[in-house]
Amino acid sequence: AQTVTQSQPEMSVQEAETVTLSCTYDTSESDYYLFWYKQPPSRQMILVIRQEAYKQQNATENRFSVNFQKAAKSFSLKISDSQLGDAAMYFCAYRRGRSSNSGYALNFGKGTSLLVTP
């Protein structure tokens, strides 16, 4: 089974600064996808960014970018120019490229709580 580890239960960043959230994963697969989800106090799960394992180029979405190190099985999220609205729980998730006994379900890490201070 694939495991996803987020080693930072909590992080803090000042408004307008940059913060990096860490994620490592364990897999023997070569075809897979990685995701970062944001969960604000409303509980809604919001997809922030995704990365296909076969792509060497790191994904970017506006102020959000990833550092995907496939050999090291590392997938960190960088948030630039942090805003108060970025405060939330962030989850790293893994999904196999091929079906398994869990379909194409997402495997989640335990999350990192991000606090943004003015």
Added chain:
Amino acid sequence: NAGVTQTPKFRVLKTGQSMTLLCAQDMNHEYMYWYRQDPGMGLRLIHYSVGEGTTAKGEVPDGYNVSRLKKQNFLLGLESAAPSQTSVYFCASSLYGRGQNNEQFFGPGTRLTVL
């Protein structure tokens, strides 16, 4: 286009009571999933469905049953609720399973408390 909706949003049960959580999606998605989220944990898969009339067990299926009689609906049942089932339940759907454009869309969650 409402996306994924869940009913109810909140519920309090007594131990031994039963209830059904309803998930509905209007995007004609084939795949649907039920996850639970506990404090300090990420979401864990309970059951999933790859199409109308099909269901399968996930990581934590004990104490739950599901049905997918209609493509747009995925029901999660608790026959005899236990305090260990106190959690937030999320439903998700995706058009298909594999491929690069199969984002899972999540519902708003149901907070269930079992006393």
